[in-house]
Amino acid sequence: MSLLAFRDVDSFYGRAQVLRGVSFEIGAGERVAILGRNGVGKTTVVNTFLGIASLGKGEITLAGKPSGRIRNYTAARAGISVVPQGRRIIGALSVKENLVLGSAVDRKGSWTLERVFNLFPILRERQDTSGTALSGGQQQMLAIGRALMANPALLVLDEPSEGLAPVIIDELADVFVRLAGEGTSLLLIEQHISLVRRVAQTYHMLSKGAVVESGTLAELTDEQLKRHVAV
């Protein structure tokens, strides 16, 4: 089943158009990357199905159903959880409270605090500290844990490697591969190509708000990458 599909989508911030005729689809069990330089519209793909950027022409389907008017919980209810760029951890809440917030969408599934703590043991140790007192890597783990608490079928990761040390990025890659192995589909927005190559099977390359290339990571050459992504 299709978990998320864009068909010929244009999207806007006010009158400023960012996405131009974007089409792609993610099915159950798939691991898809969206690539491209800064400012080409990668985050706007996420913002469009979250209802932050407005949909012009085209159609978005969530869990196989046309989205209609998108509200802020529409994607989460349809089984799509987002780990946003910049993480958006709430400093006034403890680590544990940030995690519990993720379950507010009330979708059934197997994720519990205990299971998140088993995936990221450091979060168990620091569960009573403020979410923003954690290191950058730990905050990224918290953002991932919070998204998992919503029991997603599709986990969307917007630049998860941003600002993190290589050793932490490797650890996160292991976690993403493990989650995929357990059946969670992934949409990875990234410029860190070795992370993308480890995690994703297929890619869509964005340039100036349009998909200019799609294919498998195995076929993507370094030359193509240099053309579209700063490597």
Ligand SMILES: Nc1ncnc2c1ncn2[C@@H]1O[C@H](COP(=O)(O)OP(=O)(O)OP(=O)(O)O)[C@@H](O)[C@H]1O
């Ligand atoms: N909330 C917003 N309101 C108005 N314009 C925005 C908003 N968010 C992004 N933009 C603009 O939309 C364009 C695409 O931005 P977007 O964040 O989608 O790019 P990106 O590919 O994710 O880049 P980056 O890698 O830097 O995050 C940019 O020109 C940006 O300035």
